[in-house]
Amino acid sequence: MADAKNMRIRILKDGPYLVTGGVPLVEDDMVIGPDGEPSCWEESAPYPERETYALCRCGASKAKPFCDGTHAEAGFDGTEAGCKDPYLTQVEWTSGPKVDLTWARKLCAIARFCHRAGDAWTQAEKSDDPAARATAIEEAACCPSGSLVAWDKETGRPIEPELEPSIGLVENPQAGTSGPIWVKGGIPIESSDGTVYEVRNRVALCRCGRSGNKPFCDGTHLTVGFKAK
Ligand code: FES
Known part of the structure; x- marks a missing residue:
């Protein structure tokens, strides 16, 4: 291996x-x-x-x-x-009650997983609803380029897929x-x-x-x- x-x-x-x-x-x-x-x-x-x-x-x-x-x-x-600068120097933040999103426009591969269910940003803004929170996290995790990242509001840590x-x-x-x-x-x-x-x-x-x-x-x-x- x-x-x-x-x-x-x-x-x-x-x-x-x-x-x-x-x-x-x-x-x-x-x-x-x-x-x-x-x-x-x-x-x-x-x-x-x-x-x-x-x-x-x-x-x-x-x-x-x-x-x-x-x-x-x-x-x-x-x-x-x-x-070559770090990702976090390139991002726009969207803040929600339970989850935040960062998005780096220049790294976006337009894979469009974030467009479902009224889009990830709308879901993040409604993330005091557990279903909306889960959708925002799942859509961000599907992003192949990592241009879109979900952040746990409580821990302040990124929620990355394994x-x-x-x-x-x-x-x-x-x-x-x-x-x-x-x-x-x-x-x-x-x-x-x-x-x-x-x-x-x-x-x-x-x-x-x-x-x-x-x-x-x-x-x-x-x-x-x-x-x-
Ligand atoms: S721009 Fe070349 S593969 Fe996406």
């Missing part, structure tokens, strides 16, 4: 994500609910275990999710515009479209300049090559209708 403390993702300049330490790789499918919004995640299609692998970052590899070198021919510009260190490839099978690389469980991500981004439980990395906030997903994959398959 892979040892989480050896896991790492290195961003290569204008190239792929180099993943080391035997990080498990799976596909994470969005399950769309009756209201047309995502309701939960379903894990499928685990890839064979590999100690090291390179994931496509330009969106153009013919061997997706793996890099096949196309970035060089395509002249991929992978410049990292993403903020995620095994692994990588998920986000797919929306109903729409036939693909989303970001979902990095789970606090795997360090090293910039191409050698610095390490804040280590977080949830991070969404761009794999369509079009984000304006690389290496993070900014939802542009939806605008361009990115299909990895």
Whole structure:
């Protein structure tokens, strides 16, 4: 079994994500609910275990999710515009009676789990109702990028889902479209300049090559209708 403390993702300049330490790789499918919004995640299609692998970052590899070198021919510009400051310096707060929410707009992958039931922010504001509190927490926990985080009002601590260190490839099978690389469980991500981004439980990395906030997903994959398959 892979040892989480050896896991790492290195961003290569204008190239792929180099993943080391035997990080498990799976596909994470969005399950769309009756209201047309995502309701939960379903894990499928685990890839064979590999100690090291390179994931496509330009969106153009013919061997997706793996890099096949196309970035060089395509002249991929992978410049990292993403903020290296801690998450909490980037957020807007919404305060409710029992739960608060923080949201970092620039990290939002537009996965839309927070849109159900009148949206997570409305539920947080009504969180003296236990059902509304539970919905706000659950919607925030489904956010793959961790742009949305719920905070327990009593303890002042974030309410994070338990995620095994692994990588998920986000797919929306109903729409036939693909989303970001979902990095789970606090795997360090090293910039191409050698610095390490804040280590977080949830991070969404761009794999369509079009984000304006690389290496993070900014939802542009939806605008361009990115299909990895
Ligand atoms: S995968 Fe989301 S912007 Fe590229």
